[in-house]
Amino acid sequence: MAGNLLRVAVIIGSTRAGRVCDAVAGWFTERARLRVGLAVEVVDLAGYAFPGCYPEEATPAMRRFASAIGGADAFVVVTPEYNRSFPASLKQAIDYAYDEWQAKPVGFVSYGSGTPGMYAVEQLRTVFGALHAVTMRDWVGIDLLGEGVRDTGRPYDTDSRLRAVAAMLDQLTWWGRALRDARHAQPYVS
Template structure:
């Protein structure tokens, strides 16, 4: 049980001119200083998940990747007070693979910093039998928060990220141990 937790970062925005890679890149860099995590990135732009939720080899591969994860972070923008459709498709493309696993959120957007999208996601996450950690990271007016190298000096976001990752590590370790002892009953 001392093995690092497999953490999958889900990059939710698929728009052509998206800012998501900057935010996700910053998170990957922050995770580089956290030996308790082994990090993967699931960029929804690169996945061919069918919106009609049909079974395909791509969906099977996606589910296998989720099954191997111990925790998740969704990096999400906010579009029209909600989260991207690609993220809803990803969430609905699997079922049991999400269960009894924690998820954190890094959001970005205009004045709200994506917080309305996160609040909607927390409802969906609960229905998937996941644990939504309390702490989240939010970047209001995100393009102003990052420098040309993709880093930020936003102290509140850096602190929130550290607290979120601490919670993900605790929940990830606890739930991995519990799943090993007894399968989740959902």
């Protein structure tokens, strides 16, 4: 069974001081780890010393990030919505990998203040589509100003929220296994 586990990387997409992204990601990761058949690892962008400008040669941090992405079968991006979009730090990190994203599924957990992060998710769908990744239809959205969120930003388990997590993980697991099998049968051609 251990060799057949689907490796899921939960990417904490904000590096902002005072962020709640880690609290939201922690909540989601705990729920994902309850799912049989998944090996869930957290990839926190705040743990990478990425360069301010794109260098001619990849830095050790860029290579380490690309390796983490390459080793995963599927991804869940946890992102805030800032000004109707997602953080620049997340776009920068996404761009440090290319082939590593291809033919793999991506799910989303988003949040905002007065919004569940829909605009960030829709823009990320476009970005990941250009990278030949498959985005999940269902996603988890959290309005930090709504009910069901602690002062720390950590969501409470509500029925609707847990249904959203289950639906997204169902899709991610199905696509993750199907695409992993397909990549093993024949390399993806972009």
